[in-house]
Amino acid sequence: MNRNVLKIGCILTACAMLISGCKAKKSSDSFFAMNTYMTFTVYGGESEEIIAEAEERAAALEKIWSVTDKNSEIYKINNSSGAPVAVSDETIELIEFSLEMSAETGGAFDPTIYPVLTSWGFTAGENKVPSEEELSEALKKTGCANIDISGNHVTADNGAMLDFGGAAKGFTGDILTEFLRSRGVSSALLDIGGNIQAIGTKLDGSLWKIGLRNPFSEGILGTLEISDTAVVTSGNYERFFVDSDGRIYGHIIDPKTGYPVDNGLMSVTVIGGEGKVCDVLSTALFVMGRDKAIDFYQSNGDFDMILVTADKEIYITSGISDSFTLNEELEGMRISLIE
Numbered sequence: 001m002n003r004n005v006l007k008i009g010c011i012l013t014a015c016a017m018l019i020s021g022c023k024a025k026k027s028s029d030s031f032f033a034m035n036t037y038m039t040f041t042v043y044g045g046e047s048e049e050i051i052a053e054a055e056e057r058a059a060a061l062e063k064i065w066s067v068t069d070k071n072s073e074i075y076k077i078n079n080s081s082g083a084p085v086a087v088s089d090e091t092i093e094l095i096e097f098s099l100e101m102s103a104e105t106g107g108a109f110d111p112t113i114y115p116v117l118t119s120w121g122f123t124a125g126e127n128k129v130p131s132e133e134e135l136s137e138a139l140k141k142t143g144c145a146n147i148d149i150s151g152n153h154v155t156a157d158n159g160a161m162l163d164f165g166g167a168a169k170g171f172t173g174d175i176l177t178e179f180l181r182s183r184g185v186s187s188a189l190l191d192i193g194g195n196i197q198a199i200g201t202k203l204d205g206s207l208w209k210i211g212l213r214n215p216f217s218e219g220i221l222g223t224l225e226i227s228d229t230a231v232v233t234s235g236n237y238e239r240f241f242v243d244s245d246g247r248i249y250g251h252i253i254d255p256k257t258g259y260p261v262d263n264g265l266m267s268v269t270v271i272g273g274e275g276k277v278c279d280v281l282s283t284a285l286f287v288m289g290r291d292k293a294i295d296f297y298q299s300n301g302d303f304d305m306i307l308v309t310a311d312k313e314i315y316i317t318s319g320i321s322d323s324f325t326l327n328e329e330l331e332g333m334r335i336s337l338i339e
């Protein structure tokens with residue numbers, strides 16, 4: 001081949017590489033795991049392979065944490081009749097963290113609430129209002145004191161059962177974020193059934209703009225602009241049933257009464273560095289109600305939050321008030337700042 005032709009060929013290839021190098025690849029994929037849709041968006045050269053691996057990791061975590069899969073570690077603990085069960089490091093971490101957070105939130109977050117959830121039919125999908133006797137029997141089985149950890153063995157005494165519906169997605173978000181970072185990803189958005197975990201900023205350096213769901217109807221409450229942050233929302237509007245009198249019962253239970261939370265809050269969004277903390281807190285603050293949630297924030301405030309009440313008020317902490325924009329169609333809603 002003529003030397004000049006070879007030279008021109010090399011120059012053209014280099015130019016093509018330069019151009020494609022400037023325009024980094026974006027990959028996005030949705031799949032179903034942990035009873036919800038997850039959508040991962042990743043920028044960078046190997047983004048497709050990295051997403052495929054992240055999906056495998058999420059599916060593997062579902063396999064060990066599912067409450068219904070008979071082969072899961074949680075199922076084995078829940079059905080061991082008080083015998084110690086050997087579990088993985090991830091499960092020990094999840095349980096230890098949840099027990100700590102249960103203590104920190106004064107029991108508002110309770111990973112042993114499963115027997116009560118079952119009596120309301122939330123686990124089988126056949127909802128019903130339980131009798132007082134059934135509820136008090138179920139409540140007797142709850143309590144973190146029934147869970148014992150020794151090395152990698154977990155024991156659930158007195159009929160206690162674990163359920164991480166209120167924490168596992170946030171925990172998964174942290175594990176996947178760590179994995180993506182270890183693979184050199186510096187720009188990604190993970191949507192884990194509405195739990196958002198942002199890595200870095202968008203490729204052009206601008207913030208990720210995410211929509212917060214309107215708890216009253218379809219559509220969004222507003223948008224938040226974030227980077228390197230987790231955003232998690234809890235609300236009884238996500239999963240509920242209505243009895244013959246039209247009363248609404250939601251899937252977040254007040255562990256003190258065994259009844260679905262009904263305290264005038266519609267939703268709680270928690271914004272912070274770690275998905276697991278945001279996930280646990282969004283559930284716990286929802287249980288606490290507006291006033292106790294504000295007190296908790298003021299004494300533990302290493303996070304931000306947005307509370308939406310049934311009387312259409314929005315309470316927002318000062319750390320994120322500038323990042324939040326209310327949906328124009330909802331301008332009647334009152335916004336109060338929490339310092």
Ligand code: AMP
Nearest residue numbers: 108109110111165166234251252253283
């Ligand atoms: P989330 O959407 O993160 O607030 O989690 C709600 C899920 O957590 C429910 O569907 C139950 O599986 C579980 N759950 C309900 N009430 C509680 C509670 N008080 N503490 C911990 N988990 C709960």
Ligand code: MG
Nearest residue numbers: 166279280283
């Ligand atoms: Mg939660």
